[in-house]
Amino acid sequence: MARRLIVRIGEAAAAAGTTTKALRFYEERGLLPAVGRTDAGYRDYSQETVARLEFIRRSKNAGLSLAQIRDILEIRDAGDAPCAHVRLQLEQQLFELDRQIAELTALRNSVAKQHEFVAAADPARCNPEEICSYL
Amino acid sequence: MARRLIVRIGEAAAAAGTTTKALRFYEERGLLPAVGRTDAGYRDYSQETVARLEFIRRSKNAGLSLAQIRDILEIRDAGDAPCAHVRLQLEQQLFELDRQIAELTALRNSVAKQHEFVAAADPARCNPEEICSYL
DNA sequence: CTGGACCTTGCCCTTCAGGGGAAGGTCAAG
DNA sequence: CTTGACCTTCCCCTGAAGGGCAAGGTCCAG
Numbered sequence: 086m087a088r089r090l091i092v093r094i095g096e097a098a099a100a101a102g103t104t105t106k107a108l109r110f111y112e113e114r115g116l117l118p119a120v121g122r123t124d125a126g127y128r129d130y131s132q133e134t135v136a137r138l139e140f141i142r143r144s145k146n147a148g149l150s151l152a153q154i155r156d157i158l159e160i161r162d163a164g165d166a167p168c169a170h171v172r173l174q175l176e177q178q179l180f181e182l183d184r185q186i187a188e189l190t191a192l193r194n195s196v197a198k199q200h201e202f203v204a205a206a207d208p209a210r211c212n213p214e215e216i217c218s219y220l
Numbered sequence: 221m222a223r224r225l226i227v228r229i230g231e232a233a234a235a236a237g238t239t240t241k242a243l244r245f246y247e248e249r250g251l252l253p254a255v256g257r258t259d260a261g262y263r264d265y266s267q268e269t270v271a272r273l274e275f276i277r278r279s280k281n282a283g284l285s286l287a288q289i290r291d292i293l294e295i296r297d298a299g300d301a302p303c304a305h306v307r308l309q310l311e312q313q314l315f316e317l318d319r320q321i322a323e324l325t326a327l328r329n330s331v332a333k334q335h336e337f338v339a340a341a342d343p344a345r346c347n348p349e350e351i352c353s354y355l
Numbered sequence: 356c357t358g359g360a361c362c363t364t365g366c367c368c369t370t371c372a373g374g375g376g377a378a379g380g381t382c383a384a385g
Numbered sequence: 386c387t388t389g390a391c392c393t394t395c396c397c398c399t400g401a402a403g404g405g406c407a408a409g410g411t412c413c414a415g
Contacts, residue, residue: 166352175334
């Protein structure tokens with residue numbers, strides 16, 4: 086049986102489209118389990134871990150935080166299907182995104198109004214004591 | 221002529237609805253000019269500075285950064301009306317807000333789609349090797 | 356004259372997801 | 386044998402806008 090060559094951190098990082106720094110950081114944050122080591126102390130990643138990195142990348146694309154991703158991974162590691170939890174996370178994420186969008190939109194409208202005023206303004210009528218009357 | 225009593229930092233902060241820490245920070249960042257001191261070294265704020273703090277608060281409400289606010293203040297301090305610059309800042313701010321809103325909206329739509337899938341999912345059909353097929 | 360409320364500077368801490376770089380060990384090729 | 390490309394841990398830095406706390410000085414009322 087052809088034992089797989091070891092997968093060093095740089096290789097795993099490149100395969101996952103990220104950096105060695107990120108991989109160590111994920112490990113520290115509990116997203117990657119304690120990984121095997123060579124005699125010299127080099128990390129040796131399995132194919133499984135590489136798949137895990139794929140998952141992490143997809144989750145990040147959905148805007149999940151590392152903490153949220155870690156929670157999902159923990160459920161899967163406990164042997165359960167994380168579907169229900171993932172659904173909850175996505176619901177919260179939707180809620181949060183809606184909140185942020187609403188907040189930014191409100192700010193945008195307010196700023197647009199101020200911009201209208203200042204665009205129509207006569208600098209000579211600005212009161213220096215207010216610094217700028219349109220803000 | 222009744223000389224005004226000194227306005228200490230705590231008083232000025234309270235009047236502006238902020239904290240002493242913020243006032244020292246603004247000074248350090250160049251938003252407040254070097255302020256008068258009493259013999260004991262206490263800062264003594266003038267009525268002008270309090271008006272300046274009002275302006276800073278209004279600008280922050282428009283989502284401007286301290287750096288942007290400082291630039292506007294510098295123009296006013298140079299003796300010019302900052303209208304044109306303020307208009308430019310507001311335009312950039314609008315542009316930036318639109319960009320952020322578009323980005324969040326795109327993410328929201330993508331997440332909504334994933335949520336739909338996971339909500340209709342059968343946990344038994346989840347492939348453990350992918351962690352979660354819906355992310 | 357003493358207590359408490361205020362002020363001063365200076366220093367570290369916070370969130371997030373790593374990045375940069377030092378000091379030192381290891382591995383394969385020439 | 387050496388060189389260069391890897392790897393290890395450790396520690397500090399980023400950005401925004403301050404917050405918290407310590408050690409010490411000051412002001413005012415009782």
